[in-house]
Amino acid sequence: VQLQESGPGLVKPSETLSLTCTVTGVSVTDGYYWNWIRQPPGKPLEWIGFIDYRGTTFHNPSLQGRVTISRDTSRGQFFLHLTSVTATDTAVYYCARLVYATSPYYFDYWGQGILLTVSA
Amino acid sequence: DIQMTQSPSSLSASVGDTVTISCRASQSIGNHLSWFHHKPGAAPKLLIYAASNLHSGAPSRFSGSGSGTDFTLTIRSLQPEDFATYFCHHSHSRPYTFGQGTKLEIK
Numbered sequence: 001v002q003l004q005e006s007g008p009g010l011v012k013p014s015e016t017l018s019l020t021c022t023v024t025g026v027s028v029t030d031g032y033y034w035n036w037i038r039q040p041p042g043k044p045l046e047w048i049g050f051i052d053y054r055g056t057t058f059h060n061p062s063l064q065g066r067v068t069i070s071r072d073t074s075r076g077q078f079f080l081h082l083t084s085v086t087a088t089d090t091a092v093y094y095c096a097r098l099v100y101a102t103s104p105y106y107f108d109y110w111g112q113g114i115l116l117t118v119s120a
Numbered sequence: 121d122i123q124m125t126q127s128p129s130s131l132s133a134s135v136g137d138t139v140t141i142s143c144r145a146s147q148s149i150g151n152h153l154s155w156f157h158h159k160p161g162a163a164p165k166l167l168i169y170a171a172s173n174l175h176s177g178a179p180s181r182f183s184g185s186g187s188g189t190d191f192t193l194t195i196r197s198l199q200p201e202d203f204a205t206y207f208c209h210h211s212h213s214r215p216y217t218f219g220q221g222t223k224l225e226i227k
Contacts, residue, residue: 103152104169105152106211
């Protein structure tokens with residue numbers, strides 16, 4: 001199982017951030033939850049949200065409705081769109097798989113992360 | 121949101137030492153806690169899940185303990201590849217949150 005993030009390294013303030021996570025070795029329709037997580041410079045990791053194997057999504061309320069997570073099952077990809085970005089959205093963004101079949105849940109595979117900078 | 125507080129924030133040790141890292145939750149999370157190893161530019165690696173279960177592929181020198189609000193990661197006989205940042209994560213309820221990380225450095 002491998003996850004790989006891709007996307008632009010730079011986004012202008014007020015624009016929409018779009019990232020892709022490509023999953024290999026397992027289908028995104030298998031029984032897992034597919035997550036986005038970020039780490040701003042000098043701060044702890046922050047969970048953004050997930051899309052599950054059925055296509056149901058859930059995101060962190062702290063992002064105030066700016067988040068959309070979607071997927072393309074034929075390509076084995078899921079996506080993050082974050083609108084109205086500001087400098088506080090500058091972070092390393094990770095995608096990760098959450099094992100949800102048994103409790104407690106846990107992230108077992110992560111991508112290596114992609115640095116996204118918000119700047120004019 | 122449940123706050124996760126790790127201590128110490130940094131730690132110096134030598135190869136062969138045993139170290140412990142703590143993680144405290146702001147409310148009881150049962151055993152819904154994981155520990156990760158992370159080096160810059162690399163994918164975080166799962167070490168421990170369900171507070172004390174060693175993930176397949178993680179070396180047996182790593183162990184976890186605790187329940188409720190207080191948890192510990194112990195690393196015995198430190199190896200050179202162990203010098204990295206370690207962080208905890210709770211999955212008790214959404215939103216999931218993480219500890220701020222403990223940087224383990226070579227003395």
